[in-house]
Amino acid sequence: NAGVTQTPKFQVLKTGQSMTLQCAQDMNHEYMSWYRQDPGMGLRLIHYSVGAGITDQGEVPNGYNVSRSTTEDFPLRLLSAAPSQTSVYFCASSAGQYYGYTFGSGTRLTVV
Amino acid sequence: AQSVTQPDIHITVSEGASLELRCNYSYGATPYLFWYVQSPGQGLQLLLKYFSGDTLVQGIKGFEAEFKRSQSSFNLRKPSVHWSDAAEYFCAVMNSNSGYALNFGKGTSLLVTP
Numbered sequence: 001n002a003g004v005t006q007t008p009k010f011q012v013l014k015t016g017q018s019m020t021l022q023c024a025q026d027m028n029h030e031y032m033s034w035y036r037q038d039p040g041m042g043l044r045l046i047h048y049s050v051g052a053g054i055t056d057q058g059e060v061p062n063g064y065n066v067s068r069s070t071t072e073d074f075p076l077r078l079l080s081a082a083p084s085q086t087s088v089y090f091c092a093s094s095a096g097q098y099y100g101y102t103f104g105s106g107t108r109l110t111v112v
Numbered sequence: 113a114q115s116v117t118q119p120d121i122h123i124t125v126s127e128g129a130s131l132e133l134r135c136n137y138s139y140g141a142t143p144y145l146f147w148y149v150q151s152p153g154q155g156l157q158l159l160l161k162y163f164s165g166d167t168l169v170q171g172i173k174g175f176e177a178e179f180k181r182s183q184s185s186f187n188l189r190k191p192s193v194h195w196s197d198a199a200e201y202f203c204a205v206m207n208s209n210s211g212y213a214l215n216f217g218k219g220t221s222l223l224v225t226p
Contacts, residue, residue, distance in 0.1 A: 031211060031212060031213070033211075033213040033214070035214075035216075040121075040218060041218060042202060042216040042217055042218040042219050043156075043202065043204075043214075043216040044216075045207075045210060045213050045214070045215070048210055048211045048213040049211070050211040050212075056210070056211060058210055058213060090155065090156065092156075092214070094212070096212070097144065097206060097208075097212040098144075098163055100146055100158045100161050101146075101158070101214060102158075103148075103155045103156040103157075104155060105154070105155040106155055
């Protein structure tokens with residue numbers, strides 16, 4: 001049982017480049033979400049989804065897009081990378097409001 | 113929206129001493145509360161959760177937390193700290209306004225001294 005799998009683990013981008021952070025879960029969880037973690041800021045919600053085809057914005061959505069075409073996958077797209085998007089990104093999934101979230105191991109992104 | 117505050121950025125505890133990490137929540141109804149731990153360079157691991165019922169919640173690794181509605185608190189405790197407990201600890205609340213995603217506190221960094 002792999003849980004939540006994030007790829008890649010590390011990535012360096014140049015300013016203006018685009019890329020997709022992958023997130024997949026094999027637990028048939030309906031709820032999925034993306035967070036970014038910055039020093040002293042805790043984890044902040046970027047986008048979330050409550051099921052296939054349903055996504056919405058969190059606290060810090062600017063510069064990011066998501067889609068949820070299947071229950072398993074929830075990719076995060078950076079449209080035009082900026083140095084301010086240098087961060088560690090975590091994907092998480094949950095079976096619902098009475099359950100905790102399982103987190104992936106994270107993607108460390110550096111934008112130069 | 114539901115939110116949590118962790119008043120302590122850093123805590124230093126001697127090995128074998130007791131530990132209490134503070135978390136205060138903001139929400140009128142009963143919140144769904146969590147404690148997560150993050151070791152350096154790692155992802156987040158769920159320690160325990162509270163939804164309703166017994167206000168003293170037992171978790172993994174010998175941790176427990178007590179929900180106190182009168183104080184709007186959900187403090188994490190451990191009777192005797194081990195050096196391996198050194199990590200970052202996050203309190204979080206489920207936000208019903210954001211599809212029950214989590215709102216996190218800014219974290220408390222725990223240092224354990226010999």
